[in-house]
Amino acid sequence: MSEDFPERNFGIEAKSSAVSDNRHDSSKEENQIESEIPEQDLYHPKSFLTKWIFCQDAKVIGVQYSITAIAIGLLALVLSWLMRLQLGFPDVFSFLGPAGYYQFMTMHGMIMVVYFLTALFLGGFGNFLIPLMVGSRDMVFPYLNMISFWMYFIAVLVLVSSFFVPGGPTGAGWTLYPPQAITSGTPGSDGGIILMLLSLSLFVIGFTMGGLNYIITILQARTRGMTLMRMPLTIWGIFVATVLAMLAFPALIVSCIMMTLDSLLGTSFFMPAMVQLGEHLKYGGGSPILFQHLFWFFGHPEVYIVALPAFGIVSDLISVHARKNIFGYRMMVWAIVIIGALSFFVWAHHMYVSGMNPWFGFFFATTTLIIAVPTALKVYNWVLTLWRGNIRLNIPMLFSLGFIITFVNGGITGLFLGNVIVDVPLSDTYFVVAHFHMVMGIAPILVIFGAIYHWYPLITGRFLNEAMGKFHFWVTFLGSYSIYFPMHYLGFIGVPRRYYEMYNSPYISTSAEGLNQFITVAALVVGFAQIIFLYNIISSIRLGKIAGRNPWQACSLEWQTEHVPPQHGNFGKNLPVVYRWAYDYSVPGAKEDFIPQNVSPSEVLGAKVEKT
Amino acid sequence: MTKKENNLFDLLAEKPWDPEQVVQDNLHDGKTINLTNAHLGLRGIITVSIIFFSLFIVTYADRMLLHDWQKMPEPKLLWFNTFVLFLSSILFHLTKNKSDLQGFKIVKNLLLIIGFLSIVFFIGQLIAWQQLVEQGYFFTSNIANSYFYLFTSLHVLHLFGGLFFLKKVTQRLYANSAGILSIQSGIKLCGIYWHFLFLVWLVLFGLMINS
Numbered sequence: 001m002s003e004d005f006p007e008r009n010f011g012i013e014a015k016s017s018a019v020s021d022n023r024h025d026s027s028k029e030e031n032q033i034e035s036e037i038p039e040q041d042l043y044h045p046k047s048f049l050t051k052w053i054f055c056q057d058a059k060v061i062g063v064q065y066s067i068t069a070i071a072i073g074l075l076a077l078v079l080s081w082l083m084r085l086q087l088g089f090p091d092v093f094s095f096l097g098p099a100g101y102y103q104f105m106t107m108h109g110m111i112m113v114v115y116f117l118t119a120l121f122l123g124g125f126g127n128f129l130i131p132l133m134v135g136s137r138d139m140v141f142p143y144l145n146m147i148s149f150w151m152y153f154i155a156v157l158v159l160v161s162s163f164f165v166p167g168g169p170t171g172a173g174w175t176l177y178p179p180q181a182i183t184s185g186t187p188g189s190d191g192g193i194i195l196m197l198l199s200l201s202l203f204v205i206g207f208t209m210g211g212l213n214y215i216i217t218i219l220q221a222r223t224r225g226m227t228l229m230r231m232p233l234t235i236w237g238i239f240v241a242t243v244l245a246m247l248a249f250p251a252l253i254v255s256c257i258m259m260t261l262d263s264l265l266g267t268s269f270f271m272p273a274m275v276q277l278g279e280h281l282k283y284g285g286g287s288p289i290l291f292q293h294l295f296w297f298f299g300h301p302e303v304y305i306v307a308l309p310a311f312g313i314v315s316d317l318i319s320v321h322a323r324k325n326i327f328g329y330r331m332m333v334w335a336i337v338i339i340g341a342l343s344f345f346v347w348a349h350h351m352y353v354s355g356m357n358p359w360f361g362f363f364f365a366t367t368t369l370i371i372a373v374p375t376a377l378k379v380y381n382w383v384l385t386l387w388r389g390n391i392r393l394n395i396p397m398l399f400s401l402g403f404i405i406t407f408v409n410g411g412i413t414g415l416f417l418g419n420v421i422v423d424v425p426l427s428d429t430y431f432v433v434a435h436f437h438m439v440m441g442i443a444p445i446l447v448i449f450g451a452i453y454h455w456y457p458l459i460t461g462r463f464l465n466e467a468m469g470k471f472h473f474w475v476t477f478l479g480s481y482s483i484y485f486p487m488h489y490l491g492f493i494g495v496p497r498r499y500y501e502m503y504n505s506p507y508i509s510t511s512a513e514g515l516n517q518f519i520t521v522a523a524l525v526v527g528f529a530q531i532i533f534l535y536n537i538i539s540s541i542r543l544g545k546i547a548g549r550n551p552w553q554a555c556s557l558e559w560q561t562e563h564v565p566p567q568h569g570n571f572g573k574n575l576p577v578v579y580r581w582a583y584d585y586s587v588p589g590a591k592e593d594f595i596p597q598n599v600s601p602s603e604v605l606g607a608k609v610e611k612t
Numbered sequence: 613m614t615k616k617e618n619n620l621f622d623l624l625a626e627k628p629w630d631p632e633q634v635v636q637d638n639l640h641d642g643k644t645i646n647l648t649n650a651h652l653g654l655r656g657i658i659t660v661s662i663i664f665f666s667l668f669i670v671t672y673a674d675r676m677l678l679h680d681w682q683k684m685p686e687p688k689l690l691w692f693n694t695f696v697l698f699l700s701s702i703l704f705h706l707t708k709n710k711s712d713l714q715g716f717k718i719v720k721n722l723l724l725i726i727g728f729l730s731i732v733f734f735i736g737q738l739i740a741w742q743q744l745v746e747q748g749y750f751f752t753s754n755i756a757n758s759y760f761y762l763f764t765s766l767h768v769l770h771l772f773g774g775l776f777f778l779k780k781v782t783q784r785l786y787a788n789s790a791g792i793l794s795i796q797s798g799i800k801l802c803g804i805y806w807h808f809l810f811l812v813w814l815v816l817f818g819l820m821i822n823s
Contacts, residue, residue, distance in 0.1 A: 135642070140649045212656045216649055222642035229626045230637060246656065250664040257762075258671070265751055267758040269675065285680035285755060290671055297667075334624060579638055581628050 042569055043142055054150075056142035057568055061149050062128030063459065065119055068149075072156050073116035074530075079104040081527055088520025090501045098500040099187040102171030105498065107159075109174030110196070113302060114203060115156055117444055121309040122207070122245065123152060125451060126214050126238045128459070132558035133235050135223025135576050135598075137569045139213040148213070151206025158199040165191035173498065175295055178270040178288050182263040185276075194263060197256040204253040207245060214242045223557070225578035229333065230597070232556045232582040233326060236333050237312020240340040241305045247344070248301035255294040262286070289354055296347035303440050304343040308336055310444040311378055313451045314400050316582070318382055320454075320554045321397035322389030323593055325583035327381045335374035335381075342371045352420050353427045361420040368418035372411065379408055390586065390593070395469040396552075399450030402477040403443050410439025413488065428498070431491025434484045442480045449476065449533070456537070457551050458558060461565050462544030468536040472529050479526035486515045553594045556582040560596050654801050658808050661770065665812055668766070669819060672759055676823055682754045686821055687743045693736040694817060700729040701810040704803040716785065719799070723782045726806070730775055737764055756823070763816045770812070774805045 045051035055061060083104050086096045096104070127145065131138050139145045162169040171187030172180060180186045181193050188196075218231070218239045231239075258269040262283070270291040271283035319326040326332060348356060348364040382404055391397060413435040417423045426432060449472070456464050495502065495512055502508055502516075550559040562572035576598035584595040590604050627633050645652060675681070707722040741761070749757050781798035784790045790798075 141653065208657075208660055212653050215656065216652050219644040220642075220649055220652065222644075224642055225638050225640055226642050227626070227628065227637045227640045228623055228644065229628045246660055247663055250660055251667055254664060254667045254671070261758065261762070267752050268680075268755055269671065269758065282752075285675075285678050287675065287678065290674055294667065294671065329628075330624070337624065577638075580634075 056146045058127045058139045065123030069120040076108045076111035079108040084520040084523040088517045101500040103169045117306045135557045136221040139217045144209045148206045148210035155199045155202035162192045162195035170196045197260045201256045204249045211242045211246045223575045230581045233315040234312040237308040241308040244301045248298045251298035296350045300347040301343045310447040314447045317396045317400045322391045323585045324389040327384035338374045352423045396450040396454040398473045403446040407443040429491035430487045433497045434487035457547030464540045472533045475529035482522035687740045689740045696733045700726045704806045708803045
């Protein structure tokens with residue numbers, strides 16, 4: 001079957017005539033294999049418009065996604081500053097009323113979760129990295145991919161436009177619970193909420209187009225030799241997250257459609273009979289709890305849609321910068337798949353206080369605690385990858401370490417909240433705010449930062465400035481701990497979330513006031529560090545140190561392109577052929593401490609395969 | 613050809629470091645499933661659609677239990693519409709078989725007939741709506757009515773999506789602008805989608821007459 005392949009004895013004895021650094025696939029046999037795979041028909045842009053605006057190249061689409069997501073994320077960051085000023089110094093600032101506070105809070109939450117994190121991880125990193133890492137020239141449906149970005153862009157515009165309609169954006173909280181979301185009295189209950197629902201629907205439609213691309217590219221368009229179990233964990237994370245998104249987002253669009261009808265046409269899908277200001281509303285019979293179930297059937301997988309790509313990316317960052325293969329690759333893949341599957345059976349733990357049957361709560365508490373097992377396995381594996389590694393303490397590594405600590409912290413408070421009996425008193429307090437910001441706010445964002453420092457040289461050909469990077473890391477890491485750590489305490493003493501002001505509540509000790517001021521100052525400082533980061537990104541495009549080819553000495557395919565940054569079509573004349581997994585670091589007997597995936601065994605004499 | 617993984621569990625149990633596995637892996641052509649990209653894309657869309665409709669059905673089942681549910685009568689016309697959709701689905705099956713025999717002349721006519729039947733279905737649905745409205749069953753007068761109009765609209769929207777692609781395939785066939793294989797695959801995929809449309813309608817209609 002494989003008589004043509006001298007490398008069939010790979011790992012037992014390597015027989016070869018020469019060791020060379022030539023990584024291009026030039027041997028006769030390999031060329032023959034190449035010709036078996038039909039080349040993808042690439043769209044070649046002819047004008048500025050088709051090259052940079054309506055672009056079909058996944059790399060450019062990835063950058064477009066990232067820039068849009070970061071821009072809208074900055075808006076959400078500013079909103080959080082304004083809220084913090086109100087919470088920390090309610091007597092000093094008066095620009096924000098209670099209605100405005102709710103609106104900012106809602107927009108902050110929705111933007112950060114959906115339009116920033118989801119779009120950046122799957123739209124941004126997904127588009128840029130998938131074709132490069134699996135060794136493909138582009139996504140399988142480039143045109144659809146382009147439409148996907150523009151749908152997302154329009155969704156963002158619709159969302160932002162809700163700031164300018166009469167009544168302003170919706171202030172229903174990011175969960176948009178009916179009946180209050182569409183009942184007068186809630187800010188933005190007429191215009192804002194409709195635009196929000198429309199924007200979310202557009203996002204889901206656009207994302208479905210992109211998601212089909214990600215899934216089918218990963219399944220079908222990998223290069224020769226790239227089996228699923230040889231893919232970098234980044235791709236596994238993005239892949240499973242996309243599958244989750246394809247299964248979970250329909251729940252969001254279903255609830256959006258039904259709530260829009262309730263609001264515009266007066267149906268009663270979710271709306272119960274209500275009396276407002278002594279007047280019977282036209283609604284009757286609907287079930288608000290039904291909305292909660294639909295929303296969280298989307299909402300909980302959404303947490304993992306954000307977390308799984310972060311898990312994948314951080315595994316790669318740790319492995320590259322600790323110069324060690326990832327500990328337990330298969331277990332890491334299994335954990336990603338198991339977490340993905342379990343994430344559909346835990347949604348009601350967001351609804352413990354909705355008056356559910358205790359057995360129902362018991363079931364969801366159990367599944368929630370079970371999901372901690374694969375998650376903990378991942379944490380152990382990251383730590384074991386670091387163990388006795390040749391750790392290079394550069395910025396991506398610092399951010400990865402910051403991620404592990406933050407994630408463990410947020411995960412442990414998740415165990416508290418997953419138990420019904422502990423959750424009930426803590427529900428709707430700042431403890432919850434602290435938990436979810438730690439676990440799905442700060443932790444994934446630290447990974448995003450690490451990933452940007454890691455892949456920036458691939459995108460631009462230059463490094464980001466190191467000094468600014470160190471400053472950015474330490475201020476962000478310590479600063480976000482200063483923000484969210486005290487919030488756990490605020491939660492314990494019973495400070496409720498979503499309150500505009502605590503006034504002089506006698507049951508809240510005075511220390512809460514001081515803590516709130518401290519948190520606000522910390523939030524401003526952390527925000528300032530992000531401005532330095534943005535300056536770093538922009539200035540390094542021209543001023544950064546030239547990185548050259550494969551500056552981190554990584555094994556995965558995205559660094560093995562002919563040109564850096566990779567050009568249209570990603571790879572040179574021939575697609576790379578893959579002979580190994582993406583983690584051959586510090587292989588005993590090899591000349592260098594890394595063997596790229598496309599180096600054939602005949603080129604590395606005496607290197608032993610490491611078992612995992 | 614390399615051996616394809618039998619199922620997800622076999623795949624996840626692979627040992628990529630195992631020397632024998634390495635030999636196999638190096639021969640792997642990078643494709644997981646032996647289907648065209650377009651076919652997989654269609655499957656993806658159908659999967660998402662099925663979840664979309666299932667979630668609606670779950671809310672329907674839940675909402676039905678509440679006390680204010682009043683069943684609405686089904687116009688006889690709906691049975692006719694169901695038959696029309698069934699016919700177009702059957703015709704698509706025929707078309708697919710004919711296109712395998714490369715009887716493109718018949719195929720052209722069949723595709724036109726299917727397009728026509730689909731539009732008849734759409735108009736039939738509109739007339740059914742009109743009949744119901746005339747009898748006083750408005751969108752908001754009862755939640756059962758809301759669901760009826762919602763389901764039929766969403767189903768028709770899916771039909772429009774299918775018609776968009778059917779139009780593309782038919783145009784390509786008439787313009788002779790694409791190879792036989794591409795047209796055959798286009799017809800096959802549209803056919804699958806039409807069967808799917810019919811099944812969804814059958815489920816929704818069955819649900820509504822039995823509630």
